[in-house]
Amino acid sequence: MKFSTPQNLQQIAEILDCDFKGDAYFPVLGMNEIHVVQPGDIVFVDHPKYYDKALQSAATIVLINKEVECPEGKALLISDDPFRDFNKLTNHFNPFIAARAVIADSAVIGKHTVIQPNVFIGNNVTIGDECIIHSNVSIYDNTKIGNGVTIHAGTVLGADAFYYKNRPEKYDKLLSAGNVVVHDNVDIGALCTIDKGVTASTTIGEGSKLDNQVHVGHDTIIGKRCLIASQVGIAGCVLIEDFVTIWGQVGITSGVTIGEKAVISAQSGVSKSLQGHKSYFGTPADDFRKKYKELASIRLIPDIIEKLDKL
Numbered sequence: 001m002k003f004s005t006p007q008n009l010q011q012i013a014e015i016l017d018c019d020f021k022g023d024a025y026f027p028v029l030g031m032n033e034i035h036v037v038q039p040g041d042i043v044f045v046d047h048p049k050y051y052d053k054a055l056q057s058a059a060t061i062v063l064i065n066k067e068v069e070c071p072e073g074k075a076l077l078i079s080d081d082p083f084r085d086f087n088k089l090t091n092h093f094n095p096f097i098a099a100r101a102v103i104a105d106s107a108v109i110g111k112h113t114v115i116q117p118n119v120f121i122g123n124n125v126t127i128g129d130e131c132i133i134h135s136n137v138s139i140y141d142n143t144k145i146g147n148g149v150t151i152h153a154g155t156v157l158g159a160d161a162f163y164y165k166n167r168p169e170k171y172d173k174l175l176s177a178g179n180v181v182v183h184d185n186v187d188i189g190a191l192c193t194i195d196k197g198v199t200a201s202t203t204i205g206e207g208s209k210l211d212n213q214v215h216v217g218h219d220t221i222i223g224k225r226c227l228i229a230s231q232v233g234i235a236g237c238v239l240i241e242d243f244v245t246i247w248g249q250v251g252i253t254s255g256v257t258i259g260e261k262a263v264i265s266a267q268s269g270v271s272k273s274l275q276g277h278k279s280y281f282g283t284p285a286d287d288f289r290k291k292y293k294e295l296a297s298i299r300l301i302p303d304i305i306e307k308l309d310k311l
Helices: 009-016 048-055 082-093 288-310
Strands: 002-008 019-021 027-031 041-045 061-064 075-078 156-159 164-166 171-173 179-182 193-195 201-204 279-281
Touching (some): 002 009, 009 027, 279 288
Antiparallel strands (some): 002 027
C-alpha cells in the first residue's frame, strides 16, 4: 500500500508514539508485507527468527520490537508491539469508510456494463466496459475490474485476509489494506470468495475462468487463461502462472508457486511448489504417472502377502 502523500520517519514515529533510528526526514512512501516490499516501504517484524530477513529486505523502514544496528540506507521504528502498530498505520492511512448506498458514489462503472439487483459496490471500485455482475455480488472497496468480466451470483470480492497473531488472550487480526484486481475477460462463478491483499493486490489474470465455490486467499496471483474448477481452495500468497488447469476440490497451501501449464487433478493436495508443463495428482501432489504407479503397487500388496504366507 502506497500512501497518498509521502511521509517522513518522524511523522510516522509521531503517529505511533515510538522511537526511531535514522534521519527524521527519511522518506516513507508506504507499507507492505515482506514478500511485496519496495524501497520506501515499512515492513514489520516481531520475532528474532525473522529479524535478518526484514532488515535485509527491499523495505527501507523496519518496524521492529528491538533496537538493533540499523543497516546502511535504512531506518528503524522501535515499537514494543510492531503487529499492533502496523494495524495502527493501516487504520490511519486506509480507514474504513462505510458506503452510504448500494453503489458507492465514488464507484466508476464502464459502458454497457450490467449490474443486476442487490449488488453491492463499495468505495473507489472501478468496473470496465461490457461486464455482467449478477445478483447478490458484493464488491468491496478499491476493487478493480477490467473489461468483459462476468461475475455470477453470491460472489464476494475483497473480503479480509485470513491473517491472525496468536496472543495469550485472543487471536489478533492483521488489518487488510490491499485490494482485488480482476483483469479483462475473466469469468467468476457463483459463490466464489476472493480475499483482498493485506497490503498489495490479489490478482486474477486476463482470460482466466473460475468455476463455482472457488476460494482465493490474500495476495495470491493467478496468471492468464487459467482454468480453476469448483471447490478449489487456494491459500494466501500463492503464485499460479499462466495457462494452469486446476480441477475440483484441489487444496493449495500458502506461499507456493504452480508453474506455467501445470495440470492438477481433482482432490489433490499441493504442499510444495510444482514445476510447469507437468500433470500432478494425489496428496501430497506429485507427478501424475509416478503417483498412479504407486497406487498400482499398493494394490499388489495383498497378493504379495498371500504368497509370502504360503512359503
